[in-house]
Amino acid sequence: MHAFDVLGDPVRRRILELLTDGEMTAGGLCDVIRREFGISQPAVSQHLKVLRDNGFATVRAEGTRRLYAVDTRPLREVDRWLENFRRFWTPPLHALATELARGKRERRLREQPPPTDDTTDHGRDR
Structure with missing residues (x-):
């Protein structure tokens, strides 16, 4: 078989x-x-x-x-055969990983609190 x-x-x-x-x-x-x-x-x-x-x-x-x-021997043989076809899905998977990372970064930046302005004296007397 x-x-x-x-x-x-x-x-x-x-x-x-x-x-x-x-x-x-x-x-x-x-x-x-x-x-x-x-x-x-x-x-x-x-x-x-x-x-x-x-x-x-x-x-x-x-x-x-x-x-x-x-x-694992027959599975390694199948893997070797599939190696010929990885070029078809590897670049799209890398592109997907890049887009996921970009989305995580953008979400993280949106969720961060706005930076505080430490240059104001907040109404203190001089």
Whole structure:
């Protein structure tokens, strides 16, 4: 199965997102995915199998539990391929960052109290 076929499924993408925080048990993954997607435990297990078989996830036994983790190798391959297209979105993202910074600066300047004039003697006797 091609990497984009694996990543094309929203359930598998969500499983990988969950695993970015570290290892999770099969049961923990199943609970989240069943709640979010309303699919059965066997369906979740099938998605985990696709991720394992295609190198996107690793699994290790710890007692009676099976712990899943992300294997970043295929994701790095996808990232290398996407590098060819970053030139299309990098300049607009930099321009957006500049506009956001400009807006924050303007807002900060508007919210500052006006400068006080310390040169007046405020009615004091001379």
